[in-house]
Amino acid sequence: MNSSYFINIIRFTLLVLVQVLIFNRLNFFGFINPMVYILFLYWYPIKKNRASFIGLGFLLGLSIDFFSDTMAIHTAATLTIAYVRPTIMRFVFGINYEFQSFKLRNTTKAQQFTFLALLIVVHHLVYFSLEIFSFANLLLIIKKVLSIGLASLILCLLFGSLFSTNKE
Amino acid sequence: MQQIINFIIRYKNFLFYIFLLTISLAFTIQSHSYHQSRFFNSSNWITGNIYGFSQSITTYFDLDGENEKLLLENQRLLDLLINKTPSNTVNIDTTDFRYTIVSxxxxxxxxxxQRNYITINKGQKDGIEQDMGVITDMGILGIIENTSNKFATVQSILNVNSNINAKIKNTNHFGSLTWDTKTYNVVQLIDIPKLVPLTVGDTIVTGAMSSIFPENILIGTIKNFDLDNSKSFYRIDVNLFNDMTNLKSVYIINTINRREILELESATTTNE
Structure with missing residues (x-):
């Protein structure tokens, strides 16, 4: 129990630092800054208290916002995926994710991929809708969600396979 | 009563989510209509020090280029100094200065x-205050937005809230400098009347109608221009002199008489 708390604290700090010191400065093609900190919500244990999970999502977004001068946009987006994660998981893994024996690493690659992709799409949709804040620029929102979402997905998959936990 | 408590218990996660979402949306929307949030900015102690530490490492990687830039600037200033006709008395009375500069x-x-901010390593300790102008050797950069003891955030000209008084060099036609968020090296100059003769390549500089920037600070050159929807004003695309992707040394301009100007202006508006 203690070691899982410890791992999550380390993960939280490292992901925030990696995000703000490296990926926020990437500016690939001038505007693509992948958001890898979503991995924290992807990796977070499933059977934890849901309210504390939502609270953590809020804190995670808040720390990113402090660094990137983006008001509270990251907070709103991260909070939303923290809240809808159980719904997405029920959609992707079916009813058996509620069983005690369920583990993320026991699921198929396709399921993990869909789960991550859905998290990223929801997050980016909320984020860029709030950032651009006008439906007149719907095309710009869609363009940003797709291009940056793709970059985030690729990097999250790479990080996911680099630091995967199934080495037992 | 029982029912209400049951309702709250059943939907406690949802209510918690809505509560936190309201907080974050309040901060976000407030900043859409107003300035950058006072709480969410990277000039605070923790973020400033982390960025400062990371900058102290990465700054070594392009010292050569940076030195070359400073050398070129020195050369340009020396050119001006040498070619200036010497006067008999050298005036070094600092009370005549209208601006002071902090690097x-x-x-x-x-x-x-959409709303870009730059963080710099000078703060209240160095006399930096809100609404001071920030420039580089190449041209204009932005305006100080928030300060902490050792750091400050700058509202970049690449920010939809940015609105800076600018004019066409050697004329007195003023307009406002805004940004349409499309590309990071082009900003827009609006409200220039239709009758002004324009040529692609003309230089745009800051105007005199601002208490933030001195007059004639370089901004960029005209890339192309077109009439706006009202058909009586130009909308000009301006190519920036500054490479906004590669910034290192900046200068912060303190207008000494600014407080007096502002007091006078506010006194005038309250009298009306």
Whole structure:
């Protein structure tokens, strides 16, 4: 129990630092800054208290916002995926994710991929809708969600396979 | 009563989510209509020091280029100094100065968002206050937005809230400098009347109608121009002199008479 708390604290700090010191400065093609900190919500244990999970999502977004001068946009987006994660998981893994024996690493690659992709799409949709804040620029929102979402997905998959936990 | 408590218990996660979402949306929407949030900015102690530490490492990687830039600037200033006709008395009375300059370093830069902010390593300790102008050797950069003891955030000209008085060089036609968020090296100059003769390549500089920037600070050159919807004003695309993706040394301009100007202006408006 203690070691899982410890791992999550380390993960939280490292992901925030990696995000703000490296990926926020990437500016690939001038505007693509992948958001890898979503991995924290992807990796977070499933059977934890849901309210504390939502609270953590809020804190995670808040720390990113402090660094990137983006008001509270990251907070709103991260909070939303923290809240809808159980719904997405029920959609992707079916009813058996509620069983005690369920583990993320026991699921198929396709399921993990869909789960991550859905998290990223929801997050980016909320984020860029709030950032651009006008439906007149719907095309710009869609363009940003797709291009940056793709970059985030690729990097999250790479990080996911680099630091995967199934080495037992 | 029982029912209400049951309702709250059943939907406690949802209510918690709505509560936190309201907080974050309040901060976000407030900043859409107003300035950058006073709480969410990277000039605070923790973020400033982390960015400062990271900058102190990365700054070594392009020292050569940076030195060359400073050398070129020195050369340009020396040119001006040497070619100036010497006067008999050298006037070094600092009370005549209208502006003082503080130099600083960029520790964080952004240009891919709608509202871009730059963090610099000078703060209240060095006399930096809100609404001071920030420039580089190449041209205008932005306006100080928030300060902490050792750091400050700058509202970049690449920010939809940015609105700076600018004019066409050697004329007195003023307009406002805004940004349409499309590309990071082009900003827009609006409200220039239709009758002004324009040529592609004309230089745009800051105007005199601002208490933030001195007159004639370089901004960029005209890339192309077109009439706006009202058909009586130009909308001009301006190519920036500054490379907004590569910023290191900046200068912060303190207008000494600014407080007096502002007091006078506010006194005039309250009298009306």
């Amino acid at each position: 600083g370093q960029v520790i964080r830069n952004s240009y891919a968002n």
